[in-house]
Amino acid sequence: xxxxxxxxxxxxxxxxxxxxxxxxxxxxxxxxxxxxxxxxxxxxxxxxxxxxxxxxxxxxxxxxxxxxxxxxxxxxxxxxxxxxxxxxxxxxxxxxxxxxxxxxxxxxxxxxxxxxxxxxxxxxxxxxxxxxxxxxxxxxxxxxxxxxxxxxxxxxxxxxxxxxxxxxxxxxxxxxxxxxxxxxxxxxxxxxxxxxxxxxxxxxxxxxxxxxxxxxxxxxxxxxxxxxxxxxxxxxxxxxxxxxxxxxxxxxxxxxxxxxxxxxxxxxxxxxxxxxxxxxxxxxxxxxxxxxxxxxxxxxxxxxxxxxxxxxxxxxxxxxxxxxxxxxxxxxxxxxxxxxxxxxxxxxxxxxxxxxxxxxxxxxxxxxxxxxx
Ligand code: ADP
Ligand code: MG
Numbered sequence: 383x384x385x386x387x388x389x390x391x392x393x394x395x396x397x398x399x400x401x402x403x404x405x406x407x408x409x410x411x412x413x414x415x416x417x418x419x420x421x422x423x424x425x426x427x428x429x430x431x432x433x434x435x436x437x438x439x440x441x442x443x444x445x446x447x448x449x450x451x452x453x454x455x456x457x458x459x460x461x462x463x464x465x466x467x468x469x470x471x472x473x474x475x476x477x478x479x480x481x482x483x484x485x486x487x488x489x490x491x492x493x494x495x496x497x498x499x500x501x502x503x504x505x506x507x508x509x510x511x512x513x514x515x516x517x518x519x520x521x522x523x524x525x526x527x528x529x530x531x532x533x534x535x536x537x538x539x540x541x542x543x544x545x546x547x548x549x550x551x552x553x554x555x556x557x558x559x560x561x562x563x564x565x566x567x568x569x570x571x572x573x574x575x576x577x578x579x580x581x582x583x584x585x586x587x588x589x590x591x592x593x594x595x596x597x598x599x600x601x602x603x604x605x606x607x608x609x610x611x612x613x614x615x616x617x618x619x620x621x622x623x624x625x626x627x628x629x630x631x632x633x634x635x636x637x638x639x640x641x642x643x644x645x646x647x648x649x650x651x652x653x654x655x656x657x658x659x660x661x662x663x664x665x666x667x668x669x670x671x672x673x674x675x676x677x678x679x680x681x682x683x684x685x686x687x688x689x690x691x692x693x694x695x696x697x698x699x700x701x702x703x704x705x706x707x708x709x710x711x712x713x714x715x716x717x718x719x720x721x722x723x724x725x726x727x728x729x730x731x732x733x734x735x736x737x738x739x740x741x742x743x744x745x746x747x748x749x750x751x752x753x754x755x
Contacts (some may be wrong), residue, residue: 383395383614383617384396384397384607384611384639384642385611385614385639385642385643385646386609386638386639387639387643389428389429389432390426390429390432390433391429391432391433391436391715392433393433395435395717396429396430396433397610397635398603398607399426399430399563399596399625402430402471402596403430403433403434403437405594406419406431406434406436406594406627407434407438407515407655408428409552409562409592409594410434410438410440410531410562411438412531413529413559413562414431414562414590414591414592415554415555415561415562415563415589415590416555416562416563416565416589416591416592417562417563417564417565417571417591417592417593417594418518418564418565418566418567418591418592418593418594419431419564419565419566419567419594419596420566420567420570420593420594420595420596421570421596421597421725422570422571422634422725422742422743423568423636423637423669423725424595424634424637424743425596425598425635425741426635427535427567427568427596427597427635428446428535428566429522430537430594431444431564431566432444435531435533438568440528440529440530440531441473441476441477441528441529441530441531442471442530442531442532442533442592443469443530443531443532443533443745444469444472444533444535445465445468445469445532445533445534445535446536447534447535447536447537447538447539447540448535448536448539449537451461451499451539451542454719455484456542456543457542457544457545458538459505459508459540459543459544459545460505460542461705462508462512462543462545463501463503463508463535464517465478466501466515467499467500467511468513469491469502470486470494470499471497471498471499471612473519473545473650474486474494474497474499475497476734482519482522485518485521485522485682486499486515486518488501488506488518489511489514489518491503491507491511491514492511492515494496495615499651502637508537508548508709509545509546509550512550513553514543516532516550516553516558516561517557518557519558519561520557520558520559520560520561523560523561524559524560526597528560529560529561529562530560530561530562530594531563531564532554532561532562532563532564532567533564533566533755534565534566535566536566536567536568536569537566537573537576538569538572538575538576540567540576541572541576543577545676546585548576548577548578548584548586549585551563551577551585552585552586552589553584555586555589561577565577568725569723569724569725570595570723570725571719571722571723571724571725572723572724574723575710575723577591580590583732590709595603597633597637598632599633599634599635600630600635601625601633603633604627604628604631604633604638605624605625605628607622607635607638608628608638608641608642609624610628611638611639611642612642612645613648615646616652617645617731619650620650623650623652623654623655625640625652625730626652626655627655629657629742630655630659631658631744631745632743632744634743634744634745635661637658637743637744637745640641640658640661640662641654641655641658644657644658646660646685653681659723659744659748662749663745663748663749663752663754664672664743665691665745666745666746666755667747667749667754667755670749670750670755671755673694673724674755675716675725677703677717678704679705679709679713679717680717681755682700682701682704682705683697683700683701683717683718684721684726684727684741684746685700685750685751686700686701687739687741688741688746688747688750688751689738689751692738692739692740693732693736693737693738693739694714694737696709697714697718697739698714701714710746718732718739725741725742726741726742726746727739727740727741728740728742
């Protein structure tokens, strides 16, 4: 069903994105080494990756890096260890790959009993053990003329790990021909900063990334998506409500799903749009509060923009009013840049041709404008 919450896995539940699916499949089939799937939150990255890999029937392992960060507020090595155990368990269970267990058993630090996997590596040895595991997976893939895909979802959070993942990624890129790494990122600028492809000092300097960027649905696609979703429940939706919802949620498919679900559960009314905004704002609040804890300035800048004070000078004046002292241009520049890298704001041109800043997600805008955070 199109309105099912959660990451989509099945192509029947997945709307459109034909071009991006094709690009992704092509990248995998051609054996690209490092694929990036980029786009703001709730635009459908995780779903695209899973749907595409499921249709390709290629063995893959999936790890959600953000969930570790959420739990621990950094990326502890033992959590990486647990994650790798989980991945290996999935691999063994899901694919029953011929001899893969035998291959894994050859690693001293990995013990396997039935479907249980245990890593016996000290945190300081973990990078070395990880490299061994990846080598082994690659060996198996090579011997079986296969390709294994490793997905690191929301990979920008790897920057909070003590393990140098950039160097592990570079090792895989350079040496393990039968592995493809897929990294997704909502905070596109931060993911690029982490990989440092353009930095001569970086282990990944000069490597080629195959990038797929997901953009919003157009208004007419949003309307079509909603109509199709409601029809799955035998509902012929009134045009005005659908159009209003399409305009409100600005092509972010995750919110359209949220709206659809709300209607299925509580009735298809205009009120459901408001309810979606309110319920959505509780999610958004959680995501923003972490940022606000880092500096109140992020809050002030987002407040200014949400309330239409969206040029450089207006934002600066708003900050002055809040902090009662002028902010340096360089400091304001840093804050705006960080918000852009996080995908929270984007630059646009006003009808007069001036640069203005806009909040990318309508639910984020609503939350801030309503003073809910
Ligand atoms: P992201 O990983 O970019 O944050 P997700 O893949 O988690 O986005 O998708 C956000 C929400 O939107 C989920 O509820 C998911 O089911 C839904 N969704 C994403 N893409 C599609 C699609 N093409 N068709 C139907 N639902 C989708
Ligand atoms: Mg995701």
